[in-house]
Amino acid sequence: MMVNVKLDDFDRRILDAVQRDGRVTADQLSETVGLSPAAVQKRLKRLRDQKVILQDIAVLDPQKLGPAMTVIVEISLERENLGVLDQFKRRMRETDEVQQCYYTTGEADFVLILVVRDIHDYERFTRDHFFGNAEIRKFKTNIVMDTVKVGLSVPVWEE
Amino acid sequence: MMVNVKLDDFDRRILDAVQRDGRVTADQLSETVGLSPAAVQKRLKRLRDQKVILQDIAVLDPQKLGPAMTVIVEISLERENLGVLDQFKRRMRETDEVQQCYYTTGEADFVLILVVRDIHDYERFTRDHFFGNAEIRKFKTNIVMDTVKVGLSVPVWEE
DNA sequence: ACTGAAAGGGTAGTAAT
């Protein structure tokens, strides 16, 4: 379960760089962080092994793949027992249209970020996943008009 | 503003693969898509030039970087005029804690996904960005207890 | 049909990591 990973400032600088651009070479990185290319590569390998770097991915433009719409949905469940919760989570993880899913406190139990083709596609989604599901008490839909900022970047804080 | 990029099934298979794992080699890709490594690379270059692939990034585990908390905030503005909107958007783009920002229809005007250190850090954020801002009518906070699914993956539809 | 241009794949050699 090793949650305790200690990172120094070199690690932080590397992480800050690769989360902005994962294609920077160790050579370029060596200059910005102040280590040799080989040292940078060793650290990168360690950071991946330790799952500080979870994955390296390409970010696509949804629009370019065809008509696309982002929808944010807040869901309240009927009653929260573990079985229902886990089943719902599993289903969200398995569903392609679900880009992100958060289990939250507050008004909503879940917040989903979906990418669907159009409003009809979303209507179909609600039929398949919400109306057909007795556990869902209500849900609230927010259509995204402007994706102001997207990313998965995390502040790399100084200690 | 050439939005029209036509993609064939080869492109789709490449995109589907790299958005899951951006570190697959052209060699490996060549097998899964059925082209030569060089052809795959040429397509990757084109897809990046055409901004179908927007960026290649490393995804970090926020927890591993120190204490971290994800918060989803729904914001309603006082009155929506273009100046206020644009200024707010710009500010969100510039703020490190703001991982994602969406301008939406529905109950909320904006939905933010923040990554902060702890609840006190969030309190400071609200003071700096919400209470000090006369344009913000109200905001609703959802603390994330479980990040069920994260990613920026998009369905790569068949035509 | 014939030709020439354009697009895209493969091979192979070179540079980078």
Next chain:
DNA sequence: ATTACTACCCTTTCAGT
């Protein structure tokens, strides 16, 4: 040593005549 990049050549397609 492995992987990425690229220059070169070949095939297919399609436009214009």
